[in-house]
Amino acid sequence: MTRTGSPAPTLVEVARLAGVSRATASRAVRGGERVSPEARAAVEAAVREIGYRPNQAARSLVTRRTDSIAVVIPESDSTLFTDPFFATVLHGVTTALSSTDLQIVLLVGQPGERAARMVNYLRAGHADGAIVVSHHRMDNVVEALAESAVPAVLIGRPWDASLPLTWVDVDNAGGGRLAAEHLLARGARRPATVAGPADMAAGRDRLAGWAEVVAAAGLATDAVEHTDWTADAAAAATGRLLDDHPDVDGLFVASDLMAEAAMEVLRGRGIAVPDRVRVVGFDDMGLAARTRPPLTTVVNPAPAMSRRAVEMLLAQLEGTGGTESVQFPTALVVRGSS
Amino acid sequence: MTRTGSPAPTLVEVARLAGVSRATASRAVRGGERVSPEARAAVEAAVREIGYRPNQAARSLVTRRTDSIAVVIPESDSTLFTDPFFATVLHGVTTALSSTDLQIVLLVGQPGERAARMVNYLRAGHADGAIVVSHHRMDNVVEALAESAVPAVLIGRPWDASLPLTWVDVDNAGGGRLAAEHLLARGARRPATVAGPADMAAGRDRLAGWAEVVAAAGLATDAVEHTDWTADAAAAATGRLLDDHPDVDGLFVASDLMAEAAMEVLRGRGIAVPDRVRVVGFDDMGLAARTRPPLTTVVNPAPAMSRRAVEMLLAQLEGTGGTESVQFPTALVVRGSS
DNA sequence: TTGTAAGCGTTATCAG
C-alpha cells in the first residue's frame, strides 16, 4: 500500500504509546462503548501522533463487512454517460445512502470481458452488497450474481424471471398500454413503435403492452422496429418505419432519448408533430420537457425505485427481509408532442 | 457477506477434500508455480465441488494488495454526467487498464461531506492506488491524499502546486494564449472571456494565458466573467458580458459545454457568430463539432492524459518511478465559430 | 472498564 519504506503503524503501536492493551485501543479507535475518558484520550492522542489508520483487510477479516456497497452498471461507459436513466439512478442511490456510513463504489463495464472480473470482485467480499442497474440486458453478470450469495438488488427485472434475485422495476407493460391508449384516444389509426431490444425485459414488455392495446382496438401491430437504446439506432429505426409505413400517425418510442431522435427524423422529413404524427416516449427525466415540442411520455420512477432498492439492500444486509421484488406503477405525462 | 446460513468454504476444506496441505492448495488455486499436475487437478476439482472463493480480506491482509484501483471524482453526480470531460477521462482510464487484472472502482461524490469517507476508503487500503480527476477544484480530498501514502496520480494539476502529488494536465495557459492569438488574428479588437472558477487551476490558467496575449496587443482585459463549469452559469455570464460591453467582438469560453451555452445566448440576441462575435471554446471532445456553428476550440487531450496517468500509477505501484508530473501541449482546432 | 487470548483465511518461509 505505502510507497514509503516505513510500514504503516498498527494498533499495537497505538496501544503501546497510549499505555493500554490492544483491545482497549481497538474499542477507543471505533469510538467504542466501554472505554474510560482517559483511555480514550490517550488512544486518540497516540493515533494522531503516529498517524494510525485501521487496516481494512484485517478488520473485515473478522467483522466480515467492508462498509461499502457496489453499484454495478454492466454497460459500456458511453451508454452510461448518454442515457439519463443512469444518472438519475445513481443520484437516487447516492442520496438514499447518504445517511449511512456506507461508501458507494461504482463498477462499470460492458458485460463480457470485464463481467467476470466484476463478479469476482463482489464474490471475493470487496463489498457488502450490490445494486445492479442496467437496461435489463440478460447478461452473465446477473447470472453469476444469482448463483453467488452476495446480497443484491437489481434495478430492472432480469430477463430470466426464474433467477432467485430481488428486483425493483417499473410496470413496463402498463406503460406501453398507457402510451397506446393515449395515442388511440388522440385519434391515431395507424400506430407504430420504436421498441427497445427484443432481448431485454424492458424492451419486450413495453412493446407487449403497446401491442396488446393496439390489437384489442382491432388495429395492425406490424409497424415495429427493434433497436438498442441509442439515439442513432432510434433515428435509423424511425426512418425504416416511415419508409415501410408512410401512413403512420402515432409513434410510441421506448425511451425519451430515442424519442427525441425520432422527432428529429420526423422534422427532417417535414412531418409535423403532433399534427401528422403523435409521439409518446418513456422515462420523463428532464429531457422530455426540453425537446421541441415537449414530449408526452410515460413516467419511469427511477428516483423512487432507487430509494427502494437501497432500502431493500440494507434490509438484506441486516437480515430483516428486503427480498420481495416490487413493481412500481407508472403514469403518463401529456405534453405537446401528442 | 453471505445470506445463507452456511459459512463460505475456506481453503482448509479445499485442502482436506483434495488430500493436500493448505499450502499446496493455496498455490494451486493461484495457478501456482510449483504444483504437480495431480495436485492441481485435485484442488481444482475440490474448488468446483464446494464452490470455493478466496477471501479477499484474508488475502490482502498478507499480500497488502487488493488488485483494484480507484478512480476518484470529487464532483456532484450532476456535474459528472453533464460534462463530457469526465466521460472521456473514464473511458481513457478504462481502456488503459483493460490489459491488466486490476478492477476499476469509481468513487464519486462532492467534496465536503463524503470527502472524508472517500479518503478513508483509500487510506484503509481498499484500493492499491488512485487516479483523481476533477476540474481541478482545490478540495480536501486532494489535501488529505497528499498527506497519505496512497499511490496516486491527479488528472488536473492541484490548486496548491506545493503539494507532493503527481499530476498530468494540459497546458491551460498555453491554450488560453492560442485562443487569444487566434481571435486577434481574425480581427477581434474587443476580446472578452467567460472564464472558469477563479479558485481552480484550470480556470485561473486559461484566463491568464488569454489575458497575457490580449494585454501584449495593447487591448483591454477587463471583459471577464468567472463562472462554474455549468451551461446555465455560462449563459448568465455571457449575458452580463454583453450588457456591460456591447462592443465585444471575440469571446473565449473556458469549456465547450459553456461555449455552446454562450452561443445560444448570442443567437438569442440576434448576434451573428462568427460575423459579429467570434467564439473559441476549450475541450474538443465531440461536442465542439456538433454545435451550430461548429466550435473553434482548444484541444484538451484527455484520452492521452488518462493513458499517461494510468501508466504513471502502474509505475508507482511497481516502485519504478511514475512520480514526475507532466504537462501536455495543446492545439487549436479551427471551425465555423470564428 | 480493562486485559487476555483465541481466532478470522490467506500467503510466505523454509525445511524436507
Place this chain on the structure above:
DNA sequence: CTGATAACGCTTACAA
C-alpha cells in the same frame, strides 16, 4: 514439489 508453521492486523468473547 510438498507440508508445517509463522505471520498479517484486527475484533471480540470471556474473565478479571
